[in-house]
Amino acid sequence: xxxxxxxxxxxxxxxxxxxxxxxxxRDCWWLPPSALSLSGVAAFEAMPLATRRRLSQLExxxxxxxxxxxxxxxxxxxxxxxxxxxxxxxxxxxLHEVREEAGHSLMFVELLRRSGFGVDKxxxxxxxxxxALGGLVPSNSALFWAMVVVGEELPDRLNRRxxxxxxxxxxxxxxxxxxxxxxxxxAAHSAYARxxxxxxxxxxxxWQKALLSPGLSIAIDLYARxxxxxxxxLYARAGLAPGRAWRRAALANPVRRAQVAEMLRPSLEFxxxxxxxxxxxxxxxxxxxxx
Ligand SMILES: [Fe+2]
Ligand SMILES: [Fe+2]
Numbered sequence: 001x002x003x004x005x006x007x008x009x010x011x012x013x014x015x016x017x018x019x020x021x022x023x024x025x026r027d028c029w030w031l032p033p034s035a036l037s038l039s040g041v042a043a044f045e046a047m048p049l050a051t052r053r054r055l056s057q058l059e060x061x062x063x064x065x066x067x068x069x070x071x072x073x074x075x076x077x078x079x080x081x082x083x084x085x086x087x088x089x090x091x092x093x094x095l096h097e098v099r100e101e102a103g104h105s106l107m108f109v110e111l112l113r114r115s116g117f118g119v120d121k122x123x124x125x126x127x128x129x130x131x132a133l134g135g136l137v138p139s140n141s142a143l144f145w146a147m148v149v150v151g152e153e154l155p156d157r158l159n160r161r162x163x164x165x166x167x168x169x170x171x172x173x174x175x176x177x178x179x180x181x182x183x184x185x186x187a188a189h190s191a192y193a194r195x196x197x198x199x200x201x202x203x204x205x206x207w208q209k210a211l212l213s214p215g216l217s218i219a220i221d222l223y224a225r226x227x228x229x230x231x232x233x234l235y236a237r238a239g240l241a242p243g244r245a246w247r248r249a250a251l252a253n254p255v256r257r258a259q260v261a262e263m264l265r266p267s268l269e270f271x272x273x274x275x276x277x278x279x280x281x282x283x284x285x286x287x288x289x290x291x
Contacts, residue, residue, distance in 0.1 A: 012096075015103040015181045016110060019174060024114045028170040029053055030060035035161055037229060038246065040255035047240070055238040060175060061117050062230045063158065064108040069127060070151050071101045071108075077139050084139075093192070100185040107178050117237075126226040133219045142204035143212050145197040146271055150220050152190045153267045154227065159183045194270065201274040213277035220264070220278060228260045 036056055038044035044052070075098050082094035112119055137144045162179035165171050201209065229250055236243035250256055271278045 012099065015107045015178075018181055019107065019110075019177050021110060021114060021174070023173050024111065025172060025174070026053075026057060026116075028172045029056045030172050030175050031056040031063075032161065032165070032171065033169075035158070035259065037250035037256050038240075038253060039259075041249050041253055043249070044240070044246075051239045055235070055240065057115070058117060058234050058238050059230055061112060061115055062120075062234060063155075063227065064112055065120060066127075066227045067155055068105055068108050070155070071105045073134060074098075074148070074151070075101050075105075077144070080139050097189060097192075100189070104182055104185070107181065111174060111178065124226060124231060126222040130219055130222050130226070133215060133222075140196075140200070142197070142200035142209070143216060145193060145200050146216055146274070146276055147219060148193045149190070149197045149270065150223070150264075150267045152186060152193045154224075154263055156183065156186045156190055157263050157266075159186070197271075198274055201276070204275070206275065209275045210277060216271075216276060217279045220268075224260055224264060228256065228263075 030053075033039060033052060033056065036044075036052070036059060038055065044055075078094045078098045078101070082091045082098070085091050085094070134147065137147065159179040159182050162171065162175060163183065165176065229247065232243035232247040234243070235241075235246035235250075240246040268278050
């Protein structure tokens with residue numbers, strides 16, 4: 001059995017202290033070129049290096065903001081679960097996770113602050129819809145843990161991609177370090193989320209899962225749409241005008257569609273094995289506008 005001392009002593013390292021913040025640098029990629037929404041689009045690949053790097057920086061900032069939203073949802077739910085449980089071990093685990101997610105969010109805030117790009121607080125229609133859907137889901141339910149699996153695993157997969165670095169070029173040392181620190185904690189979060197998802201799904205009747213699956217599919221679809229297809233004004237800020245036309249190019253980009261499908265695939269396969277009928281649709285196909 002894990003004890004408070006076991007979780008607290010030695011294991012926790014403050015992420016803020018593990019990063020050389022003076023190394024924040026805009027003369028490099030913040031996402032690998034192959035991980036951009038316009039990767040492989042000929043007109044984009046012909047753009048100057050500075051424009052393509054700036055898009056990588058703005059797309060990374062967009063991911064940080066999505067990460068902040070997601071982690072705020074986790075922290076709120078985990079705090080409630082920690083308060084409600086009668087099991088001391090679970091209470092310790094939940095509170096430990098709150099502390100780790102807070103550490104991640106503090107890293108994101110610090111980089112956003114130093115990035116000079118400013119903070120965009122608009123969440124767009126998709127995230128407001130996910131917010132509303134999520135608000136209806138009881139904490140600790142089978143549906144809740146199914147959503148947590150996707151929320152934990154998608155950023156984790158991106159961090160693994162970031163840790164592989166950039167072929168023949170430079171990825172920001174700060175971005176690399178943030179991915180490294182985030183990965184360190186998230187492996188345990190993902191494993192725990194899968195375990196809870198499996199357990200709660202076993203207790204959930206087949207008809208209930210069939211009834212709830214369309215809502216789960218929509219939430220995953222909207223979340224992926226928001227995360228992987230940034231709003232038009234982001235392209236304009238990168239120097240790609242008109243932003244709407246570049247966003248349409250991203251939505252139609254087969255390379256991006258394949259990336260998104262690949263990012264989602266392991267989580268969707270796991271959810272299907274747990275009895276959820278998640279479709280794994282391609283988020284871009286039906287969407288032509290909006291954030
Ligand atoms: Fe996190
Ligand atoms: Fe996490």
